[in-house]
Amino acid sequence: MSNLVEIRWHGRGGQGAKTASLLLADAAFNTGKYIQGFPEYGPERMGAPITAYNRISDEPITIHSNIYEPDYVVVVDDTLLEAVDVTAGLKEEGAIVINTTKTPEEVKGLLKGYKGKVCTIDAKTISIETLGKYFPNTPMLAAIVKVSGIMDEQDFLNDMVESFKHKFAKKPEVIDGNMAALKRSLEEVKGL
Amino acid sequence: MSIRERLSGNEAVANAMRQINPDVVAAFPITPSTEVPQYFSTFVNNGKVDTEFVPVESEHSAMSACIGASSAGGRVMTATSANGLSLMWEMLYIAASLRLPIVMSCVNRAVSGPLNIHNDHSDSMGARDSGWIQLYGETNQEAYDNALMAIRIAEHKDVMLPVMNCYDGFITSHSIENIELLEDDKAKGFVGTYHPEHFLLNKKEPIAVGPLDVQPYLFEHKFQQAEAMRKAKDVILEVSEEFYKLTGRKYGLFEEYKMDDAEIAVVVLNSTAGTAKYTIDRLREKGVKAGLVKPRVFRPFPVTEIAESLKNCKAVAILDKCDSTNGAAGPLYTEVTSALYTTGITDVKTVAYTFGIGGRDVKSSDIEKVYTDLQEIVASGKVENPFRYLGLKG
Numbered sequence: 001m002s003n004l005v006e007i008r009w010h011g012r013g014g015q016g017a018k019t020a021s022l023l024l025a026d027a028a029f030n031t032g033k034y035i036q037g038f039p040e041y042g043p044e045r046m047g048a049p050i051t052a053y054n055r056i057s058d059e060p061i062t063i064h065s066n067i068y069e070p071d072y073v074v075v076v077d078d079t080l081l082e083a084v085d086v087t088a089g090l091k092e093e094g095a096i097v098i099n100t101t102k103t104p105e106e107v108k109g110l111l112k113g114y115k116g117k118v119c120t121i122d123a124k125t126i127s128i129e130t131l132g133k134y135f136p137n138t139p140m141l142a143a144i145v146k147v148s149g150i151m152d153e154q155d156f157l158n159d160m161v162e163s164f165k166h167k168f169a170k171k172p173e174v175i176d177g178n179m180a181a182l183k184r185s186l187e188e189v190k191g192l
Numbered sequence: 193m194s195i196r197e198r199l200s201g202n203e204a205v206a207n208a209m210r211q212i213n214p215d216v217v218a219a220f221p222i223t224p225s226t227e228v229p230q231y232f233s234t235f236v237n238n239g240k241v242d243t244e245f246v247p248v249e250s251e252h253s254a255m256s257a258c259i260g261a262s263s264a265g266g267r268v269m270t271a272t273s274a275n276g277l278s279l280m281w282e283m284l285y286i287a288a289s290l291r292l293p294i295v296m297s298c299v300n301r302a303v304s305g306p307l308n309i310h311n312d313h314s315d316s317m318g319a320r321d322s323g324w325i326q327l328y329g330e331t332n333q334e335a336y337d338n339a340l341m342a343i344r345i346a347e348h349k350d351v352m353l354p355v356m357n358c359y360d361g362f363i364t365s366h367s368i369e370n371i372e373l374l375e376d377d378k379a380k381g382f383v384g385t386y387h388p389e390h391f392l393l394n395k396k397e398p399i400a401v402g403p404l405d406v407q408p409y410l411f412e413h414k415f416q417q418a419e420a421m422r423k424a425k426d427v428i429l430e431v432s433e434e435f436y437k438l439t440g441r442k443y444g445l446f447e448e449y450k451m452d453d454a455e456i457a458v459v460v461l462n463s464t465a466g467t468a469k470y471t472i473d474r475l476r477e478k479g480v481k482a483g484l485v486k487p488r489v490f491r492p493f494p495v496t497e498i499a500e501s502l503k504n505c506k507a508v509a510i511l512d513k514c515d516s517t518n519g520a521a522g523p524l525y526t527e528v529t530s531a532l533y534t535t536g537i538t539d540v541k542t543v544a545y546t547f548g549i550g551g552r553d554v555k556s557s558d559i560e561k562v563y564t565d566l567q568e569i570v571a572s573g574k575v576e577n578p579f580r581y582l583g584l585k586g
Contacts, residue, residue: 022368029198029370034370035198035368035370036367036368036369038366038367039366041309041310041362041366062469063466064363064364064367064463064467065467065553065554065555065556066555
């Protein structure tokens with residue numbers, strides 16, 4: 001199953017890492033893939049570190065464990081870099097993408113000598129400028145699509161319009177802002 | 193054409209219930225089964241079903257309401273987990289002994305204490321002798337398919353027993369995965385309508401349900417109940433065959449994976465079987481003749497069939513996601529080894545593992561360790577310690 005892509009999300013309760021992992025699963029599903037999207041349920045509280053996972057494959061996925069050797073890691077909150085071993089098991093031919101105002105070079109020192117690709121994105125600025133509020137999960141979703149190349153960017157954007165229309169059926173005014181956040185994020189990932 | 197979807201196990205089961213459109217659903221929320229009645233209640237409110245939804249104040253009342261509604265002649269469903277199942281205890285036996293074809297999803301979770309909301313099989317395994325048929329499913333697909341088939345099995349005139357549709361809490365209940373749903377009309381056609389032979393609301397045939405049954409007849413009634421459980425095996429196969437013709441998805445009493453030439457095998461229930469398949473594929477690439485038997489039907493237990501499946505193996509590991517705390521090993525081990533002995537198979541080495549208690553994650557490397565242990569058992573011809581633990585911190 002060499003086409004199996006495994007992604008681990010690190011966030012804090014309330015930031016939407018779980019939702020982002022489910023949205024990524026949805027988007028990949030809509031491009032015809034087999035998917036898994038699941039959080040690691042623990043004693044969740046606002047602000048506590050949480051982990052969520054994605055498996056994406058061209059073939060049915062049978063394994064049902066957590067992910068220990070991910071191809072990609074997404075860090076939704078850079079304060080986690082000192083609290084959680086975010087690169088644990090991360091494959092060197094993979095990549096990590098971190099929500100931070102810093103550059104990849106500036107955060108490398110916090111990654112315990114991880115030798116793979118380090119990408120950063122300022123999801124906070126993008127979110128505030130496009131959505132008017134801080135919702136890091138939308139930019140991070142686009143960032144992982146960009147970094148992992150798991151699907152065509154235009155297919156991804158087309159699919160997300162549809163899912164936002166469904167998700168925000170009662171507040172369509174936020175759809176444009178979310179789409180703008182995705183598009184900007186695809187452009188603004190550093191370290192590629 | 194079936195409908196390609198991605199749903200969590202709970203959402204899939206709630207959709208099966210929507211398609212079944214039962215007369216009554218009575219339920220009380222408990223993690224991780226809560227979403228089943230939660231999703232279902234939205235179907236009720238949105239008019240997708242015409243079910244009477246009874247939001248009771250406890251699980252004892254949930255099962256009591258199900259028993260009342262089923263006795264009255266209704267098609268009845270519910271869902272629970274762990275301590276919720278514990279609170280139903282008294283009523284589980286009554287539902288089975290009154291021969292009421294209630295279908296309940298048991299979203300497997302550790303029974304307290306200490307308090308734990310995560311997956312193991314201590315809840316449904318504790319209820320294994322309550323007289324319910326028990327089906328176990330690996331994926332959201334199997335949880336959905338079993339929910340549909342459970343109705344037909346429960347209501348079959350040769351059976352008339354309640355069915356527990358068991359699947360793993362969180363791992364299956366809350367993970368989003370691909371699934372093929374039946375179109376509503378096909379699902380409805382498959383489950384059909386329920387026509388009970390005897391029921392309380394039949395004014396042409398007044399009957400009593402659940403009266404005192406003492407020395408002269410209780411034994412005979414219990415024998416009839418046991419006979420129904422024995423007959424359920426053939427009915428499960430018949431219903432599964434019909435389901436296969438409808439969907440192309442094949443179900444038996446258990447699933448065999450790479451068992452044709454397997455020298456070593458694992459027997460395990462539910463989602464861990466998927467991780468075992470993943471592990472087997474990798475071991476097979478290295479030439480290890482590893483196989484898997486995943487029981488789907490635990491009650492009735494397929495004694496001769498499972499023994500037949502394992503008889504050519506040199507060594508078999510039976511993995512229990514609960515502990516019988518009997519000083520030996522868990523219920524699956526006890527049943528499988530008993531099946532082997534009963535059928536005269538004594539040259540297959542067996543070893544028990546207790547694993548995954550309270551949601552301890554099961555890695556492919558854990559399963560690989562079991563196969564490595566089995567290879568050692570085959571090489572030495574000895575089982576040094578038959579009762580082992582997997583994934584326990586040292």
